[in-house]
Amino acid sequence: MAVTLKDIAKKVGVHPSTISRVLSGDYENFNVSPEIRDSIYKAVKELNYVPNEMARSLRLKKTQMVGLVVPNILNPVFAELAHSIDLACDAQGYGFVICNTFENQEKETKYINMLKSRGIDGLVIVPVQEKRAFFDDLIKQDYPFVLALRQFDDIQADAVVTDHFQDVFKAVEYLIKLGHRHIAFIDASQSGFVNKAGEKGYKQALSRYNMRFDHDLIQSTGATSDSGYEAARQIFNLPHRPTALMVTSDSLLVGVLKAAFESGLSIPEDLSLVGCSNSTLSPYMPFSLTAISQPVTEIGEKAAELLFRRIESKTDASVKKIVLHSQFNVGDSTLKAFGS
């Protein structure tokens, strides 16, 4: 049904290979007479010929497409990441598709395998996978990918992240300096590297200021807003409720806000809140959020850059880790602790 090279070759009266050559614009070491060149263009237009990219890719062993695998497009961080990679792909002449794993490990595995077996040239991945073995395999198979935002300890893969340890440390330090002595911490536990780093930053900040670590105040949970809600409820129901809370993602934050609302807690009066957020959401909130702000657009740009480099050089290029700096923005969701 779809018109092929053969069809237009027949119409023009030349060999399909000639058509291919003309359309590829390969005029360096190849020159057709202007007449047949014109009639080729005419036929292409008339028959509405569009090359079958699948056949092309099979032959060329290159799809000229990259994919992004993210845990949750509802999280504006990932939407922004997608946008910035999209732009980079445009600039480099790559096609771009997004796959959403909904924080589901099997879906992630399935999607990555699908994209790979379909010949997608490379992937930017924000992993939810707990076991890094899967990614080690990808590396062994020389499949080009770069991790973004989250990664694993000393994995031999290109990655673009922020220093989550530092980010959390500073944020918690800020709360401590405001006089808070009971500071809760809610984090998504799925993401190996990031999670441990966050927890470490939290604990380190406490110990640095000689504060006792209280197990009840830390919740490592799933990454959905429901998980955030549950975690926050547990914390709000503690006999000795914390006066400050740090939560490390927008998705979790949605649940935390809901739980706070239900518990009748006012922010910042009853609870100082620090997030890890993206400005897009702020207009929705009754206050401006004090938050760690990751340079998401830049992360996307760098990730795309590393990916293109990896696609071209495959195993030859050295593994590159890029760590970008987050900003810490003070809004009015945080307040001095009562009595300090």
Next chain:
Amino acid sequence: MAVTLKDIAKKVGVHPSTISRVLSGDYENFNVSPEIRDSIYKAVKELNYVPNEMARSLRLKKTQMVGLVVPNILNPVFAELAHSIDLACDAQGYGFVICNTFENQEKETKYINMLKSRGIDGLVIVPVQEKRAFFDDLIKQDYPFVLALRQFDDIQADAVVTDHFQDVFKAVEYLIKLGHRHIAFIDASQSGFVNKAGEKGYKQALSRYNMRFDHDLIQSTGATSDSGYEAARQIFNLPHRPTALMVTSDSLLVGVLKAAFESGLSIPEDLSLVGCSNSTLSPYMPFSLTAISQPVTEIGEKAAELLFRRIESKTDASVKKIVLHSQFNVGDSTLKAFGS
């Protein structure tokens, strides 16, 4: 580098076609000896063979993949739509990819053409395209797709939408019944069908209650939060400010809320607000939003259903339009007009 059928055929010592047949599980009219079957499975495992889906698709003329083309994944409506289609694809054994057009018409065209030329079996599209000619062409070419949420007047394409005219009519009627006499309306102008329907619903409701239509109170704008912000500012700066406002998307709403905040307008005291929203955002807001709520999950399910049907029957199936009912939820972003 990647291991192919040939490689494992060589290893086992049979013809590639035999491998293919065994792996396809075609045991009806075909039986290999259990020994070589086992050694095939063993070799597949050892060499870590994964079929090249591109080659497979080229041969089969079927990729077993569908795509979703949406204007803005930041809008939770589209994220939810994606999720529900994703689940449907899982159930039917289809792969699924998302392309985000960022409300950009050229990007939309580019993406649809890309997906099509890559052999994606069919598409669910939430169009931003102004001119429907592009879609008429797709139909002419028998390319399977279904429109979701937005469509064009009497286009010969499968579609799943809500009755936006009715939805808006009812919402505006509700405001009128609360006593509001100056009701503004902000809508995204890009989406042919939807937009006109929204405007019509708004105007119809006014005229039904013998209210004058005031040109200054209606803003047809882009679909981004920035557009919403600009539109709202214009409206809030009118000498005779409206007491109520209806806005037809979450993205626009973000901008509207920002503008309201900047103008020092309290909701609902100074301004009754009706949205067209998705519950996911509500925890962010200081009030529960009175809003039209579209059955997005169901729209996705129906759209997927229509798409699978279309993929199978191509041109044989009649064009199907499905119109689902929205809910109207009264929250506390609306109030009786002062003095009524």
Next chain:
DNA sequence: CTGAAAGCGCTTACAG
């Protein structure tokens, strides 16, 4: 029951 061949729609090294 299994092998050899053709073909999906391209591109490109090889002839002429």
Next chain:
DNA sequence: CTGAAAGCGCTTACAG
């Protein structure tokens, strides 16, 4: 300068 052939990695009708 252009045609004919081979081949990308599969599947399946056709032989044997």
